[in-house]
Amino acid sequence: MFAELYIENLALIEKAGLIWQPGLNVLSGETGAGKSMLLDAVSLLLGGRAERDLIRRGAETCRVEGRFLPPFSAALMQKLAELGLAAALDDGELVLSREFSLNGRSVNRLNLRPVPLSALREIARLLLNIHGQREHMLLLEPANQLHLLDSFGGAAHEAAREAVAVAYRAWREALSGLKQAIQEQTDDEDRRRFLEFQIKELEAAKLVPGESEALAAEAQALSSVQRRSDHANAAYQAVYGERDAALTQLDLAAREMARLAEVDPNVQPLADRLQGLYYELEDASVELRAYKETIVDDPARLEAISARQFEIRAMCKRYNADEAGLLQLLADNQAELTRRENREEYLAELAAREAELQAAYEQAAAKLHSLREVTGLKLAERITAELQYLQMSGAEFAVSLLPKAPTADGVDDVCFMICPNAGEEHKPVAKIASGGEMSRIMLAIKVILAGLDDVPTLIFDEIDTGLGGRALQAVAEKLVQVAGTAQAICVTHAPVLAAYADNNLLVAKRETAGRTVTEVTALSAEEKVAEISRMLAGGQVTETTRRQAAELIAAGKKLKNSKKIT
Numbered sequence: 001m002f003a004e005l006y007i008e009n010l011a012l013i014e015k016a017g018l019i020w021q022p023g024l025n026v027l028s029g030e031t032g033a034g035k036s037m038l039l040d041a042v043s044l045l046l047g048g049r050a051e052r053d054l055i056r057r058g059a060e061t062c063r064v065e066g067r068f069l070p071p072f073s074a075a076l077m078q079k080l081a082e083l084g085l086a087a088a089l090d091d092g093e094l095v096l097s098r099e100f101s102l103n104g105r106s107v108n109r110l111n112l113r114p115v116p117l118s119a120l121r122e123i124a125r126l127l128l129n130i131h132g133q134r135e136h137m138l139l140l141e142p143a144n145q146l147h148l149l150d151s152f153g154g155a156a157h158e159a160a161r162e163a164v165a166v167a168y169r170a171w172r173e174a175l176s177g178l179k180q181a182i183q184e185q186t187d188d189e190d191r192r193r194f195l196e197f198q199i200k201e202l203e204a205a206k207l208v209p210g211e212s213e214a215l216a217a218e219a220q221a222l223s224s225v226q227r228r229s230d231h232a233n234a235a236y237q238a239v240y241g242e243r244d245a246a247l248t249q250l251d252l253a254a255r256e257m258a259r260l261a262e263v264d265p266n267v268q269p270l271a272d273r274l275q276g277l278y279y280e281l282e283d284a285s286v287e288l289r290a291y292k293e294t295i296v297d298d299p300a301r302l303e304a305i306s307a308r309q310f311e312i313r314a315m316c317k318r319y320n321a322d323e324a325g326l327l328q329l330l331a332d333n334q335a336e337l338t339r340r341e342n343r344e345e346y347l348a349e350l351a352a353r354e355a356e357l358q359a360a361y362e363q364a365a366a367k368l369h370s371l372r373e374v375t376g377l378k379l380a381e382r383i384t385a386e387l388q389y390l391q392m393s394g395a396e397f398a399v400s401l402l403p404k405a406p407t408a409d410g411v412d413d414v415c416f417m418i419c420p421n422a423g424e425e426h427k428p429v430a431k432i433a434s435g436g437e438m439s440r441i442m443l444a445i446k447v448i449l450a451g452l453d454d455v456p457t458l459i460f461d462e463i464d465t466g467l468g469g470r471a472l473q474a475v476a477e478k479l480v481q482v483a484g485t486a487q488a489i490c491v492t493h494a495p496v497l498a499a500y501a502d503n504n505l506l507v508a509k510r511e512t513a514g515r516t517v518t519e520v521t522a523l524s525a526e527e528k529v530a531e532i533s534r535m536l537a538g539g540q541v542t543e544t545t546r547r548q549a550a551e552l553i554a555a556g557k558k559l560k561n562s563k564k565i566t
Contacts, residue, residue: 003067025505026498034509131460444478462492529553
């Protein structure tokens with residue numbers, strides 16, 4: 001539920017705090033008092049554009065903040081989880097805020113945490129829905145009419161639309177592949193010669209995975225023959241050379257220790273260790289001699305390696321790839337050449353697959369079309385009934401499905417049609433509905449979809465435009481009905497709408513310190529009577545108008561306590 005709206009330095013509003021209640025909340029006030037500014041504030045919460053000229057003259061920054069209380073919809077909880085903001089609900093409520101300044105800087109927050117504007121928009125649209133003249137225009141767009149129809153269709157439509165979207169993507173991908181293959185066939189001969197040239201050159205290079213690393217290691221070994229030979233010889237001489245060699249001296253030490261052990265058995269372990277070291281050193285000398293014999297100077301091999309390395313580097317530079325890239329290019333070219341050599345068979349396979357996926361899409365789209373036909377009749381019947389209640393007694397609503405080129409949402413365009421009076425033909429709502437009729441059509445749709453919509457708060461901007469008499473009374477009754485399942489906020493000039501409200505807020509301008517400011521005041525029961533009297537009689541408030549206001553309020557209470565609204 002929308003609990004509170006706080007505004008600071010927005011146009012004529014210096015500071016304002018609005019407390020919303022469950023049920024029907026009504027904003028009233030003189031024309032030009034600033035009611036539209038309050039809707040501008042809500043639009044900012046919904047992610048609307050923050051224009052610098054909205055900032056109150058003399059101020060540096062503007063801030064708008066909305067506080068929302070649980071319970072929250074499953075859709076909202078899922079969206080918070082997707083955005084990584086589920087932990088923001090630790091406090092049990094949501095606070096959305098936007099602040100922007102004259103220097104162009106802005107910050108958006110959710111429970112004091114900075115969030116991108118895109119995330120704020122996604123969250124806010126699951127909390128608030130504004131219905132006004134702009135939404136009237138949106139209703140005229142076929143895409144939105146299609147969305148409304150599918151929303152009314154519920155889970156069955158959602159599943160069918162998803163199936164159509166999946167089938168469409170698969171079909172279009174196959175079609176794209178087929179078109180590409182056909183295009184390839186067109187320039188087949190030139191491409192074939194090019195592939196054959198590259199394959200011949202790459203195969204002639206006889207590249208082997210890891211060859212460059214192996215050649216570099218071998219070249220390093222051949223380049224260091226003299227140094228390795230010198231070190232190996234010196235080491236061998238030190239171990240197994242003349243009389244003073246390590247092996248000779250160690251043998252002498254081991255013999256002397258053996259004689260000592262005959263005299264002193266306590267040194268036998270040490271004598272054994274020296275004898276073991278002698279044997280180990282003797283083994284090492286054998287391995288060292290074998291290593292010396294492997295060191296062979298081979299200038300011809302070194303020159304061959306250098307030539308091969310140059311060949312590989314040149315090939316890599318020519319194709320702008322490393323050794324692995326060259327091998328992959330060879331494999332890719334061979335595969336493409338094979339496809340081109342079997343073009344007819346390949347094209348036939350692609351065409352068959354594309355036809356199969358097109359048939360699957362058409363089947364899914366046909367199922368969705370059938371659902372829309374049935375749902376369209378039900379929606380038209382429901383809206384017609386609502387319009388009858390809203391004093392469009394001769395009106396008959398219809399949903400027309402028009403064929404369109406295949407898309408991810410099917411093959412249907414939707415056109416909302418209306419026959420305003422009995423005996424006339426149906427025509428598009430966009431062409432013949434007046435402002436008052438459009439308001440009632442939209443309200444009828446809202447009444448029907450309110451039970452299906454997870455958005456907990458609906459805001460209506462002057463839905464009474466162009467209405468009067470019994471039609472206005474019916475609209476008031478329907479707003480009460482909407483407020484029974486969702487929180488409703490209504491900006492109005494109509495006394496009957498204000499009278500039926502659960503919470504009345506008065507928007508007024510006053511001058512202070514030479515500046516005009518807009519203020520919002522919650523009305524007491526007595527103040528509500530006075531405001532409705534003003535709305536009835538303008539500046540000529542009398543006891544009669546006060547009595548009429550009280551009667552309207554009483555009628556609203558009686559209506560809410562009855563079971564009349566269905």
